[in-house]
Amino acid sequence: MILQDTEHRDKFYMAFHLSFKMRDMKNILTTIVCLVLVASSATAQLIPNFGAQRAGLSTLAFLKNDLNARSSGMSGASVALDADAFSSMTNPAATADLKTFHAGLSNLTVGAGIQHSYLTVSIPRKNNYATFGFSLNMLNSGAMEKRTEFQPEGTGEKFYVTNMALGGTYAQQLSDMFSAGITMKFIYEQIDTYTNATVAADVSFLYKTDYKDLNFAVMIQNFGGSSSIDGDDLPVDFNRSLSPTANEYSVPTVFSLGASIVPWKSKKQSLLLALQLNHPSDNAENYRVGLEYEYMKLLYVRAGYMLNVASQSLPTFGFGLRHRVGAHPLHFNYAANPTDFLGVQHTVGVSFGINKMDRGNEER
Secondary structure: OHHHHHHHHHHHHHHHHHHHHHHHHHHHHHHHHHHHHHHHHHHHHHOOOOHHHHOOOEOOHHHHOOOOHHHHHOOOOOOOOOOOOOHHHHOHHHHHHOOOOEEEEEEEEEEOOEEEEEEEEEEEEOOOOEEEEEEEEEEEOOOEEOOOOOOOOOOOOEEOEEEEEEEEEEEEEOOOOEEEEEEEEEEEEEEOOEEEEEEEEEEEEEEEOOOOOOEEEEEEEEEEOEEOOEOOOOOOOOOOOOOOOOOOEEOOOEEEEEEEEEEEEOOOEEEEEEEEEEEEOOOOOEEEEEEEEEEOOOEEEEEEEEEOOOOOOOOEEEEEEEEEEOOEEEEEEEEEEEOOOOOEEEEEEEEEEOOOOOHHHOOO
């Protein structure tokens, strides 16, 4: 009799827990739908839908470069991916899932001697389900010749172009499945003696489900105001009295929706599929599709394709390797992006995490 009462009580508790979990999931899904609708409405009002006619209407274009080698290998379909050291760039909300200290360094070879680097650090707070992070995004052109219409081969002087974005990230888990994050960025640009400074923010949300690691995410990247370059007026010679002034342009804002799922998984292998829609403020909407094959959490092979992106007719590809420094995971990632006009752009990334668990349960 006592055994039967215990079984009935256990069944009641299980049913109650399942009912509460389903109700909680319904509330979270309703919240996400509302947030997406509000964000879509705000984006539609702030960004005119002129498609490719918007090309060239923003400044500080270096903010659009993908410096996450994992993401780049998957053609940028990364907003809904699980957390890694570079989530502060691809989706700040995902950093809330990091349980230990993570740091990453990557470099993108743009071409023509231009190098673009990214440094990031994520520090979770104990027992608070929150993560703080810091990042430095920097592009340097290298030395370039000063040229004039009468000295097209160069004047003998050199100048540099430097772009920098210093970011601070905060992410919070709102439930077991839902998290939100924001990255505030101070952006600085210098072209010879001309400078420009402004601020922008990345705001994102991530929702995880129990079905085949299915994730949904929404993100507004580089949300900020307009700015213009400032400095000494251009030299006026040869009877010209023109004194040009620079117009103000907005930062390249991008509204992204994405999903990822692991449709196939075995004991040693798995396959991840990621889809993403981007609505940029300075170009037409485009779509990203990415795949990632994982073997024993040691080898990762990636590929992706961009649809409706000018100068991107070929797929991207990349790979990743995981090693250890003691018990701490070390990740190396590489991606190649074959563009139509700039050749193959290479992205290399290294990330390191502190492992406070046993080796069989290392975090990504």
